């Protein structure tokens with residue numbers, strides 16, 4: 080049973096050499112044992128349908144990107160990925176997307192001019208990133224979310240508590256737990272109050 084859970088959740092991605100290389104060089108920035116399963120990717124892409132643009136932060140090997148592109152082909156797509164090698168692969172696989180290599184918070188200019196109906200989808204490992212990076216990343220996210228009340232962030236985490244302390248004017252809503260992922264993960268939404 081464990082084998083089948085593992086097989087269904089991540090075996091296709093776990094063999095990815097690029098993921099392994101990046102994990103070995105910077106495990107704290109990856110913060111995961113394996114790319115997201117298709118069940119988790121489906122859950123992350125669920126609420127995206129009414130948005131004109133999607134910003135995916137920490138796109139990695141594209142486990143979530145793949146579902147976003149399949150389910151929402153018309154939406155403008157901006158992908159942020161820290162690792163240059165993974166970003167180059169994403170640009171090759173998704174020529175219609177705008178792919179930004181490097182830390183999200185250092186590239187906030189790219190977020191200017193996005194439509195009001197923009198949704199943020201993040202797989203950033205907030206529990207293992209350095210505190211200074213978390214603070215700058217949360218600031219950048221909050222600033223861009225405040226542009227329009229309809230904007231929100233979808234984020235998953237492996238831990239039972241919210242991914243990070245909500246900035247002023249926001250609250251977390253826990254949506255669901257995906258057991259068919261290694262490890263199981265919860266999907267959260269950061270919304271404006």
Ligand SMILES: C[S@@+](CC[C@H](N)C(=O)[O-])C[C@H]1O[C@@H](n2cnc3c(N)ncnc32)[C@H](O)[C@@H]1O
Pocket residue numbers: 101108109110111113114115136137138139140141142143159160161162165181182183184202203204208212216
């Ligand atoms: C948990 S992995 C998720 C990968 C993929 N989205 C998935 O769900 O399988 C986190 C990804 O975030 C990237 N990352 C970490 N810090 C980042 C930052 N400050 N800016 C952009 N990407 C970052 C890492 O390089 C890694 O690929």
